[in-house]
Amino acid sequence: MATPGPLAGGSAAPATGPAIASVHWVPGLPDHVVLCSADLQLFRWRSDPGPLDAPPVHYGSRHHRIAEREVLLIEKQIPEPPNYIKCVSIHPRAGDAPSGDIRLAVGQANGRISLLSFLETSVVENGEAEMRHHVVKEFGSKLVRACNAVHWHPTDERKFAAGYEKQRHGHAILIFDTDREPTPPGSASLNTSQSSSTLPGLASSFSDRFRKTSAVDDLPEDYVRPVVELGPSEHCHSFTWAPNLNNGSLIAGMNNKQIRVFDLRTNTSPLITYTRAVYGVCVDPFLASRVASVHENSVMIWDTRNFEKPIVTLNQSSRVLHMEWSPTRAGLLCSAEEANPYLTLHDIQSWAFMIEDGEPAVTERQIQGWSEADSPDERYTSFAWHPTDESQILAVVGGEKLSKIHVTERISPSWSANHCLIWPFGGKLRSFSQKSSLFANLQDISVDMQMRALKNYGKCPSLADNQEFVADSPSLIAAWQWLHHCGRLMEDLSFKNKLSKDTTFPGVRTVLGMERSPSAMLRADINYLSWSGCASSNNLKQRKVYKSEPREHAQRICGWSMDPNDLGSFVKLCEEKKQFSRAVAVAVFCLELGMASRILEKCISDEGGSILSIVKISLAGFNEDKNGSWRETVRSSFEQLEDCYLRAMFAFLSTDNDNYSAIINDQALEIGDRIAFSCLYLSDEKLISTLSGLWMATLDGSDLKGLLLCGMTRDTLDLLQRYLDSTGDIQSVSWLSVRGLPPYVGLEDQVQNWFQCYRDLLNAWEMWSCRANFDIAIQKAHMQAKPPQQVFVSCNFCGKSVAQHLKGMPTKDEAKFASLNRQATSKRHIRAQACPACRKPLQKCAVCLLTMGTHSGKLVTGQPLREDAPIMSEFGEFFSWCQNCRHGGHVSHLAEWFEKYVECPVTGCVCKCSALDPASFQIPMENGLNGMASRLALTAASPLPPSSPKQ
Incomplete structure (x- = not known):
């Protein structure tokens, strides 16, 4: 005071x-x-x-x-x-x-x-x-x-x-x-x-x-x-x-x-x-x-x-x-x-x-x-x-x-995993439960994820079925649809064999080789194609298109190409979805005026519509006279059309000098249609520039439609992380990774962190069955990270593993024991004389007085362990020790010693090691060793001793 x-x-x-x-x-x-x-x-x-x-x-x-x-x-x-x-x-x-x-x-x-x-x-x-x-x-x-x-x-x-x-x-x-x-x-x-x-x-x-x-x-x-x-x-x-x-x-x-x-x-x-x-x-x-x-x-x-x-x-x-x-x-x-x-x-x-x-x-x-x-x-x-x-x-x-x-009170809210928001105010606790209308207004992503998990979202056998759970997210719908479409493409061996073995879901950048080199040389051929399906098609000017096998693959990934089968399947799919204007525009992009007219007739008869009737009449009068009335009329009126695909169609019909920027830059068009159109009508240099710009735009916008560009590769991780940062939807990111990424990408730390976060979320919700299904899916996708080694023999001086240099040897080159000296590797038996960490000598055998540095077990490589894998050392060269006096040595040497003597081989030690376990004398002889050696083998096979052996 x-x-x-x-x-x-x-x-x-x-x-x-x-x-x-x-x-x-x-x-x-x-x-x-x-x-x-x-x-x-x-x-x-x-x-x-x-x-x-x-x-x-x-x-x-x-x-x-x-x-x-x-x-x-x-x-x-x-x-x-x-x-x-x-x-x-x-x-x-x-x-x-x-x-x-x-x-x-x-x-x-x-x-x-x-x-x-x-x-x-x-x-x-x-x-x-x-x-x-x-x-x-x-x-x-x-x-x-x-x-x-x-x-x-x-x-x-x-x-x-x-x-x-x-x-x-x-x-x-x-x-x-x-x-x-x-x-x-x-x-x-x-x-x-x-x-x-x-x-x-x-x-x-x-x-x-x-x-x-x-x-x-x-x-x-x-x-x-x-x-x-x-x-x-x-x-x-x-x-x-x-x-x-x-x-x-x-x-x-x-x-x-x-x-x-x-x-x-x-x-x-x-x-x-x-x-x-x-x-x-x-x-x-x-x-x-x-x-x-x-x-x-x-x-x-x-x-x-x-x-x-x-x-x-x-x-x-x-x-x-x-x-x-x-x-x-x-x-x-x-x-x-x-x-x-x-x-x-x-x-x-x-x-x-x-x-x-x-x-x-x-x-x-x-x-x-x-x-x-x-x-x-x-x-x-x-x-x-x-x-x-x-x-x-x-x-x-x-x-x-x-x-x-x-002085306003500092609010310290706590949001539970079960969507209960609670905070102190005025000496009392106030809260909103899950049943509150607050969460309906907030549109909390955690509530949506929990509802999806209850419906087995991500686990559907057909990838396209997962889009039913995300009807309010166009980006996720496009992602699951594209995965389903690309998965069916990979069933075609003529398409799959053109890609590397590790590829699961290729993107446009993958098939064009842009992942290896951003300025890939596509070397497309220039062709001049005529219009088809129109009585006056002979009077129309041929259009210049670029063709190559990578471009055709990129178009197929986008959903359509100039191939009659691909184009017919795409038009049929659009008609089922009532996307008639999109089907008409793509048919015109493929120079199929007759197909476009038939689509319009079917749409008019089924759905009606005065606008489509006018479009049909305008399409029937199409000509390329630069001074004609048709071109002037279309140019002055097509920009007023509300339908983006009709605007793009008339922009394509009335363009001069192969300038298609109005179509490619129209954000209202589907990104797949813009990419497929670019693969047809842009040169190699312009195509690479356009695709690079679209990729950066999808990254900046955290739009999963960009999966069409990158596919499910290592580049996908950046796009998925940005989507996660903007939406918090760890559930969709995890399931897209499990269902789409190749195993070698799924084992990266970033992906494993996503998996662990989603596991923790399911654990917090106490959804054990969903957690188990998710773990099973990860295991089937070969994305289960190998847990680190937890049990090892340690050095008496520094406490580190004596086989530290042998842990995690994933390749054959590393399996050659480069850390060991050349003299040791040239011998039949590999022997380490000192601790690889502190360089202090390892324990010595009480009989031969040599360091017990022989590595036991099988060779650890990046390949799956086989039953016939080479053994690094024979069983007789394992080291074992007495549980009483902690003196030890090589198993074969100790077996020979205790055949003649009862006491410990160390001078001054009066421990009767061989008499400590009378039951060992009843163990039958195995591997050329007597019962005492078998008892010692049990000790040697123990991965971690109660206490380290004495030297």
Whole structure:
């Protein structure tokens, strides 16, 4: 409750200074405010239903308007407070006084501390009553020096502490007892035990360490001796009580370089950290170990449990004038900066703050008060949190105005996997369940994915059937349709054999070779083709088309080509979908005027339509006379057609100089039709440029229709990732990858991450059957990543695997053991002499004394493991060890040893290894070894020993 003035300066605030220096709420009276200025005034906060045209807000007025409907009305004042007030602290039990006696301690520049009351008090001296001008009692230092801070004890209402500037023979912090009487002149000094026992929890020897008693004869008559003195010949800039830390400890910023934590219960040295941020020290009321301090424009937050350095430093844009923790919200710190027309809230996330060696999460936001009280040119100089209302702050603006600031609550929502949205507000939890209309309005993709999963989306045997579950997504419909169409193309061996064996669903860029080289040389042949199906076709000019086998394959991927069978199938499909204008346009693109006329006749007879009748008439009169009326009429009217395919058809019929940009750049046309048209009528250079532009456009738009361009290759991962980023549909991305990507692409980390994310989502929904079906589909697609090796023999010195260089050898070249020396690889047996990581020698055989470096097992290559795979070492060269003494060696050597001896072969070891397992003698001989060797084999076959063998 104390305000020591500007935090970084510590200078005095004279009575002739600003009208309002600071503002304080009265504890226990949430509607009472104390304003500290040239006068000390007590105001009551109440609503004002009257008119808003209140008198101007200035010093000396009987009220302050702090909001549109709220004012502060003056109740009492202390008209002549002490001069040069430096700090003020309201009594913590002021609201509990039955007589309404609100008391406050005022620290002054001369070192005096006056205990004032808003009730006038009188004393009897020499038989006469004398008014004391609201002064109840006065305390002070023996020396004249400024009092920088004063704070009442949080639990003991009789005591308060004061912090002073440095003075020789003076202490920095004094703790006074308001019940103690002044020291009589000439009396003996109080003993240490009596003075220290007046403060609960204070050790009897505490003052012996921190106080230095002077002669009583040097003191003034009204001097009240402090019960505790701390910091001899030191300077206290600011301090605060920590009520929940060690039963009322003191945390003080001292000597412009230290923050100290004084434990008043013991005689131990204070906890110290070194920093220049010694101003404005304050403690979070909800976490006593969390301390904030400031220096200039740097706010530092400390944890007294790890006091070596600040947990976080918050740099502000200008010098901090005032700083205070919220008394009602944990971890919320507010600060006022010198040059900013707003207050800054620092929200410390407790969950991150408590992480060991972790950086706390701190969010900052700015708040402003009532607009009529605030001005862009005025700055906040001080403020006070409301003691009970967590959303209210009363701030001093420009030194003479008051403004109420509403602090909106930080919303911390939690969205469960089962679509329940919950968040705290006003001390209560509010939520939206899955049945709420909120999700219908939001169109949450997770709700759609869960509904699709229940219907076995992605698992349909026919790829085209999956489009029924995504009717609201044209991009996904196009993706599943194209996968179905391309899958049927791959059933044609004449088409499939032209591609690489790894290709599953080729795209246009794949068949044109653009994946290998963006500027692929297509080397298309130029042909001039005539129109067909029209009586006047002989009079029409031939059209130049480009033909090559890759172009024809690209057209087939797009759905149609000039081949009569492909064109007929496409037209039939369009008629089934009622896409007559598209069928007519494609027929015209293929120079089939007769087919286009038949389609129009069928459409007119079945569907009707005056527009199609006019189109048929216009198509019948088609001629290429540049000066004729047909071309002029079409050019002036076709752009007004609403149907994009009819516009494209007439643009093709009336074009000059093979300029088809109007058709290729028409975004309303299907991308497959634009690509197929480009393959017919664009040169190699223009075709490559057009396809590159379309590919970049689909990437930028995250459009899955771009699968037609890239196919299901490694380039697809970029398109799928962008689609995932824009929609969040991890379900469709995962199933498209499983059903379309080749296995070698599906094993990449990016794809495996998608799979794992979708697995986690299904697990969160507790859809175990769907999760199992998804895993089965991944396994069938050969995209199940091999789990890393988890069990291995480790080195005694570094703990790493002794076969580290043999792990993950996917190719035949790596299977040649390049890491082994040439001499070892040239021998019949491969032997490693040292650990490949630390180069320390491996364990030695107790019999032959050679390192046991023979690798066991079968050769690991990229090929599937076969039963007849070459064995890297014979069984007799495996190493085994005794489970009792942990001595061991090669299996064959140990077998020979224990045929003759019972004890361990290591000199000095008396372990009878062969007698530890009598059942081993009953094991029949295998692989040319006796029963003891078989028992040793069981030990050798164990992938991980209970403890490593001794050398």
